[in-house]
Amino acid sequence: MTGRTLVQIASAALFAFLAPMTGPAVAQVDFSGQWGAVNHQDAMGRGPGPDLADYTGLPINDEARAAALSYTASVLGMAERGCMFYTENYLLFAPHSILIERVNDPVTGDILAWRISAGGSDRAPITIWMDGRPHPSPNAPYAFSGFTTGQWQGDRLVARMTHMKRGIMRRNGVPLSDKATMTLHLLRHDNILTIMGIIADPIYLEEDLVLTGSYRLNARGNAPATNPTCFPFVELPGLDEAGRVPHFLPGTNHDADTFAKQYNLPLEAAYGGAQTIYPEYRKKLRETYAPPAACTRYCCGAGGLNVQASGLTCTTR
Amino acid sequence: MGQRTWRFGASVQSAAIIGVLLGLQDGTHAQGRGRGAQPPATARAAAPMDVTGYWVAVITEDWRWRMVTPAKGDYQSIPITAAAQKIADAWDPAKDEAAGEQCKAYGAPGLMRAPTRLTISWLDDTTLKVEADYGIQTRLLHFGNWKSPGGAATWQGESVARWEGGGRGGAEGSGTLVVRTSNLRPGYLRKNGVPYSASTTMTEYWDLITEPTGEQRILLLIVVEDPVYLQQPWTVPVHFKKERDGSKWDPTPCNARF
Numbered sequence: 001m002t003g004r005t006l007v008q009i010a011s012a013a014l015f016a017f018l019a020p021m022t023g024p025a026v027a028q029v030d031f032s033g034q035w036g037a038v039n040h041q042d043a044m045g046r047g048p049g050p051d052l053a054d055y056t057g058l059p060i061n062d063e064a065r066a067a068a069l070s071y072t073a074s075v076l077g078m079a080e081r082g083c084m085f086y087t088e089n090y091l092l093f094a095p096h097s098i099l100i101e102r103v104n105d106p107v108t109g110d111i112l113a114w115r116i117s118a119g120g121s122d123r124a125p126i127t128i129w130m131d132g133r134p135h136p137s138p139n140a141p142y143a144f145s146g147f148t149t150g151q152w153q154g155d156r157l158v159a160r161m162t163h164m165k166r167g168i169m170r171r172n173g174v175p176l177s178d179k180a181t182m183t184l185h186l187l188r189h190d191n192i193l194t195i196m197g198i199i200a201d202p203i204y205l206e207e208d209l210v211l212t213g214s215y216r217l218n219a220r221g222n223a224p225a226t227n228p229t230c231f232p233f234v235e236l237p238g239l240d241e242a243g244r245v246p247h248f249l250p251g252t253n254h255d256a257d258t259f260a261k262q263y264n265l266p267l268e269a270a271y272g273g274a275q276t277i278y279p280e281y282r283k284k285l286r287e288t289y290a291p292p293a294a295c296t297r298y299c300c301g302a303g304g305l306n307v308q309a310s311g312l313t314c315t316t317r
Numbered sequence: 318m319g320q321r322t323w324r325f326g327a328s329v330q331s332a333a334i335i336g337v338l339l340g341l342q343d344g345t346h347a348q349g350r351g352r353g354a355q356p357p358a359t360a361r362a363a364a365p366m367d368v369t370g371y372w373v374a375v376i377t378e379d380w381r382w383r384m385v386t387p388a389k390g391d392y393q394s395i396p397i398t399a400a401a402q403k404i405a406d407a408w409d410p411a412k413d414e415a416a417g418e419q420c421k422a423y424g425a426p427g428l429m430r431a432p433t434r435l436t437i438s439w440l441d442d443t444t445l446k447v448e449a450d451y452g453i454q455t456r457l458l459h460f461g462n463w464k465s466p467g468g469a470a471t472w473q474g475e476s477v478a479r480w481e482g483g484g485r486g487g488a489e490g491s492g493t494l495v496v497r498t499s500n501l502r503p504g505y506l507r508k509n510g511v512p513y514s515a516s517t518t519m520t521e522y523w524d525l526i527t528e529p530t531g532e533q534r535i536l537l538l539i540v541v542e543d544p545v546y547l548q549q550p551w552t553v554p555v556h557f558k559k560e561r562d563g564s565k566w567d568p569t570p571c572n573a574r575f
Contacts, residue, residue: 038552041379043394057380154491155482156524189493189522189538194554196536198528210377212554214538263381263388276384277376279432279451280565285385286575291509295391312392312402 028155029188031114032102034221038192038214039095044298046095050172051262052255055272064175064204065271069253071173074246077235085144086123087167089182092197092211096121099223100193105131114150114157119223128159128184135162142178157186169199169209177203191217206274264292359442360460365483365492366525368445372435372535372557373565379553384432386508386575401512401546408510410573420571423452424472424504426519426541430555434566445478445494452571458496465500470515474501494523506541506551514545533559 039046045054055068075081091098096119103113116126124145135147142163150159161182169176180201187194193215200208234240260270266288269276300312376383379394389408397405413419423431433451440446445458458478465475476498483492498519506513522538534556541551 039394040396040551040553041394054381056384057377059377155493156491183528185524185526185536187493187522187524187536187538189495192538192540192552194522194536194538196526196554196556210375210534210556212378212536212556214552214554216552265381265385269384277380278373279376279434280567282384282432282575289385289575291386292388295388298393299391300393312397312399 028152029157030102031100031157031186031188031193034097034099034218034223035193035215036097036218036221037095037119038216040214042093043095045170046093050170051259052172053253053257054172054259054270055170055174056265056270057277058169058174058272059206059209059274059277060169060174060204060272061206064169066250067204068170068172068174069256070248070250071175072246072248073171073173074236074239078239078245079232079234082235083230083232086121086171087144087164087176087180088123088126088146088148088161089164089167089169089176089180089197089199089211090121090123091116091126091184091195092199092213093170094119094121094123097218097221097223098215099221099225101225103127114159115225117223117225118227120228122227125226126161128157135160146182148184155187157184159184159186169201169204175204177201179203180205193217262292262297264290360445360478360480361439361442363480365480366494368494368523368525368535369437369439371560371563371566372437373560374431374433374435375534375556375558376432378555379430382507383430389509391509392507392511395506395511395551396548397511398546398548404512404546405510410510413573419573420452420454420472420504421573422505422508423449423454423571424501424513425456425474425476425498426501426513426517426539427505427507428452428454428456428473429521429537429539430553434560434563435557436563436566450566450568453568456498458494470500470502472502472504474498474519492525494521496521496523512546513541513543516545517541517543535559 044050053069055065060068098119099117101115101117102111103115104110105112111130113130114128116128118125124143126145126148128148128150130150133149135149140163142165144165144167146161146164148159148161150157152158161184164176164178164180164182166178167176168174176199180199180203182200183198185196187196194212195215196210196212198208198210199205238244239246257267257270259265260267266285269281269285275281381387382391382393390406392402392405413421428449428451431449431451433449436448438446440457443460443463445460447456447458448454449456454473456473456476458476460478463477476496478494478496481493481495498521501513501515501517501519503515504513505511519542520540524536526534526536528534536554536556538552538554541547
């Protein structure tokens with residue numbers, strides 16, 4: 001055997017040994033693919049939408065509550081707002097399936113970014129940059145897509161988003177400020193993807209809001225990579241009048257207590273707040289709460305969107 | 318000659334490198350067998366993360382179905398079968414109380430989504446103990462070659478656990494605690510009588526999240542499979558926040574109504 005042959009063998013052996021060691025530094029887990037949403041919690045809130053003035057489970061403060069009670073979804077009928085995106089935290093309470101794409105560096109082949117599609121929903125796709133680029137200056141423009149960088153923590157992808165525009169925490173008008181940041185944890189176990197989001201908002205939250213969602217790998221999924229085109233127009237008569245913006249002045253929201261009454265909840269519980277999301281709050285509830293005699297609406301969910309099991313005989317939807 | 322000598326030298330170096338690397342490989346993969354054999358690490362010693370301590374469920378999702386008992390007939394979000402609907406529609410907490418079954422909503426599949434605090438500790442080197450103040454329940458997660466002693470099904474069933482991924486001293490967040498529970502006494506997924514059967518199995522994936530502030534959370538993915546009362550696996554993540562101590566521990570007995 002010649003010396004050159006020995007060198008070649010040694011190099012090949014070295015490469016074979018090192019290749020599996022260097023691989024994980026590039027991509028620990030493959031998240032790419034079509035992921036079908038599993039809406040096995042908050043099905044109505046994720047699908048058709050939450051009840052008006054249902055702020056349960058949200059550790060919001062008084063400012064957020066006041067802003068939420070001034071909100072009416074009629075604003076979405078305005079031409080200039082009809083095509084406006086929700087902020088990216090909508091990922092955590094939307095019912096949509098998603099497409100995750102790996103974006104490769106064209107030269108090195110390393111992961112440049114992960115892209116989470118909007119799944120046809122009213123938010124922009126999320127690009128998670130993996131190449132170590134810094135976040136922009138706080139004075140840089142804010143966008144509905146925010147700015148997100150990621151890094152691996154073992155088999156988990158951890159992404160931090162900044163530069164979000166003002167948006168929502170819930171589709172019934174609970175606001176999210178443009179000071180908010182979001183940390184996403186993406187974990188894959190077999191064919192289940194779980195995304196946990198930790199949202200910090202110094203303007204509207206008493207403490208961080210943690211939300212989770214699960215998805216199943218779906219070989220037959222067809223969540224689009226891009227959003228459908230939106231054509232703005234005035235959806236309600238009168239909304240094109242100059243200076244008119246639908247809203248409720250303080251104390252005039254006629255649905256301020258509808259949800260609480262529907263479910264026998266004290267108004268304080270329906271209005272959320274940090275104290276309401278911990279077990280000890282049940283001591284307060286115990287003194288005032290009695291379950292409604294029977295479920296009268298949305299008992300099985302809403303149909304479609306994977307939120308209702310088939311074959312049930314629900315007469316109260 | 319000069320070139321040949323270099324090649325020979327390179328060959329010797331390469332061989333030495335291979336030898337060292339092979340030695341490394343042997344060292345990393347051959348623990349517990351052959352020369353210098355050490356006994357396999359216990360589950361406790363091999364734990365890639367520390368989930369022991371005091372934890373509190375943070376109810377930011379399904380609040381109306383978890384913090385309070387929802388109305389009879391409200392099975393929203395759970396992919397139940399028609400057979401399950403029939404049972405849920407007949408829910409009568411008074412009957413459960415009379416039968417001494419007021420803990421039906423406190424079995425493992427219901428308990429882990431409950432508004433509870435958890436105290437997690439090692440019972441021994443191969444058994445992780447999970448105590449809940451909600452209903453004063455205790456789960457034992459058995460690692461290794463644990464064998465079921467047999468016997469009647471219980472609210473908490475029998476749980477077999479293993480570490481997946483990671484490795485002691487591995488990267489932060491690199492491991493998962495996987496738990497599979499069976500031999501469950503039939504109970505409720507939800508306080509208002511949405512049932513699960515004796516054929517139910519529950520798989521859990523426990524992940525530890527450490528935030529830049531040092532705050533720790535458990536992200537727990539629960540997958541409940543029941544060929545009798547579920548049309549598809551009920552797949553729900555929940556999360557717990559770590560607490561400094563057990564000062565808020567508040568044991569409350571099972572209650573069939575609230």
